[in-house]
Amino acid sequence: MCVSLILFVAGFTMGGLNYLITVLQARTRGMTLMRMPLTVWGIFTATVLAMLAFPALLVGALMMTLDNVLGTSFFMPTILKAGEVLEYGGGSPILFQHLFWFFGHPEVYIVALPAFGIVSDLISVHSRKNIFGYRMMVWAIVIIGALSFFVWAHHMYVSGMNPWFGFFFATTTLIIAIPTAMKVYNWILTLWRGNIRLNVVMLWCLGFIVTFVNGGITGIFLGNVTVDVPLSDTYFVIAHFHMVMGIAPLMVIMGAVYHWFPLVAGRFLDETLGKWHFWLTFLGAYSIYFPMHYLGFIGVPRRYFEMYDSPYVTSAVGMNEFISMAAFIVGAAQFILIYNIIKTLKIGKPAGHNPWxxxxxxxxxxxxxxxxxxxxxxxxxxxxxxxxxxxxxxxxxxxxxxxxxxxxxxxxxxxx
Ligand code: HEM
Ligand SMILES: [Cu+2]
Incomplete structure (x- = not known):
């Protein structure tokens, strides 16, 4: 215990010192914190979140393993083995949920913050405008990161926790929507009257904004306890988080691939193939996830392989088939990118120095x-x-x- 504590403190101090030295070195060459691209701010803040959030997951996983392997009862109220009640007991499943979501909610921003940063830079370069409200954007990233540690129980409104908790967490959750919305306004204001290049990189950025707003709005539904209770554990939640954490950051990753490929390979990816790739992925992703909002509203629960003859099945079945087809199409569309990469490496247009x-x-x-x-x-x-x-x-x-x-x-x- 004592040794691990010492190691932990030493590791933390060394990491901190390393960080300080890097910052000081960069400063001597003029790179101050407020001159850093937002991409770097996004990734930096996400790593701080990761450092603080993952220990909760680790502890949860270790305790769960002990429950499974050694028969302890951190999370199990009673343990039955082959129909027999063992003498352990008194664990709390809700405790596992708290540990998991204390990690789980910051995790969604560990994914989102780098995407926020990257998309800001791509939008600025390809609309030939300075990013609107740079300082506001930096502070929004940091504030979202900090607040993300105070909202975890919005994933647990239906867990039977104290209703006052629900009130507290709904408030903090809706407060996070403010800096998030500010970022969306700033992306749009950056585009406003810009000299926009409607190339493949920009298409992915616009796709990101639309999808992220969509997922953000469903987030506001879910953030309110009374609205969440009927929607929790339905396809509405699946629709929400795939839009906001799956598709939206994926759009940014794709935009980043098309943007930075010329730097990595010295050649431009093909624009026409890129446009096919974008539109098939974008429209395909909407075909997959948009109907899921409806499925959620009619009460289709998540995590079920087969609905058998429950009453909502009739209207859900056709839609599930449609969703599956769309998923195959989106999957297949990704081969366009692979083909594009191979083709470009062989015969792509040379990009030269600083092509964008x-x-x-x-x-x-x-x-x-x-x-x-x-x-x-x-x-x-x-x-x-x-x-x-x-x-x-x-x-x-x-x-x-x-x-x-x-x-x-x-x-x-x-x-x-
Ligand atoms: C306006 C902002 C947002 C609000 C108010 C919000 C609110 C919520 C709430 C209340 C839930 C729980 C729903 C339930 O299980 O009943 C939820 C689920 C989820 N949200 Fe959001 N959210 C927001 C933005 C985001 C963002 C930006 C991401 C990721 C980048 C994200 C990722 C997720 C994920 C992954 C889940 C599902 C977790 C699961 O149960 O498997 N959300 N959101
Ligand atoms: Cu959350």
Whole structure:
């Protein structure tokens, strides 16, 4: 016990020191926290959440294993073996739910926050506008991350917990919707009057916004105890979380693949194949998950393989078949991406240096694709944030993070 405590504290201190040293080193080269791309903020905050949330899962899993293997009774109120009541008892299944969801809810943001960050950067680059409300976006990520530790029991409204708990957790849950909605407004305001490139990357970003809003709205339904009680454990929940945690971040991953592929392989993925891939996946995903809202409303429970002759089956059966067909189509559509990757590696259009005219450092390495160590001997110096697009008076519609102010000032002087 004592040894593990010491190891834990030592590990934490070393991790913290490592982090501090990295931040200080980056600062000396101009990379302050408020100049970091939102992608980095999203991933960074998610890792902090992971560090705090996973121990609860680990403890839950260990106790569960002990229950199963050694016959302890952390979670089992009574234990029956071959019809005989064993002498252990007094465990609490609700305790398992608390431990699991203390991890489980932050986990949904461990998935979502990196996606929030990445999509912000993709939208900014491909609409040639600075991200609207950068500081607000950073704080929203951090606040969502912090609040996500105070909402876990919204997954347990039907567990029989104290109703006052339900009231508390419904309030915290609905409060999280505020910074989340702010982020959506900021993505839309970034697009507003932007010089939007309607390429495949942008299509995935727009697909993300639509899908995320859809899932966010059903989240507000579920966040209210009285609405959740009839909907909990039905397909409505399945629809909610696949939209918001499955499809929406997947759209961002796909957008990221099309965006960063030229950096990794030096060639552009084919746009026409990309559009087929997007539309089949997007419309297909909606065909899968949209009907599930209806299935949930009519009371189809989740986790059942076969509904037999329950009364709602007649209207649900056709829909389940339709959903299965759509799922096969979406699955098959992913081969378009694989084919596109193989084709591109062989005969794709060469991308050259910084093909999207982005500002962030990964595009500015001396060689593309970057070699081991990225920068060679000389590390870059950062002079600005990565969002200087369409700056009035500037020579081009983008100013990279490594461009010193003197160069920008000169071009402005030339213009006037
Ligand atoms: C406006 C924001 C949101 C609210 C108010 C909300 C609320 C809820 C509630 C109350 C439940 C429990 C439903 C039940 O089991 O009866 C739930 C389930 C779930 N939510 Fe959300 N949610 C929101 C956003 C999100 C986001 C952004 C993600 C992921 C990125 C997410 C992922 C999930 C998952 C995975 C489940 C299902 C867990 C399970 O029972 O298997 N939610 N949500
Ligand atoms: Cu949750």
């Amino acid at each position: 005219q982005a500002n962030s450092l990964e595009w500015l390495t001396p060689t593309v694709p970057p070699e081991h160590g990225n920068w060679g001997e000389k590390l870059p110096v950062v002079h600005r944030w990565p969002y200087d697009f369409s700056v009035p008076g500037a020579k081009e519609d983008f100013i990279t993070q490594t461009t010193p102010p003197s160069e920008v000032a000169e071009t402005e002087v030339e213009k006037t």
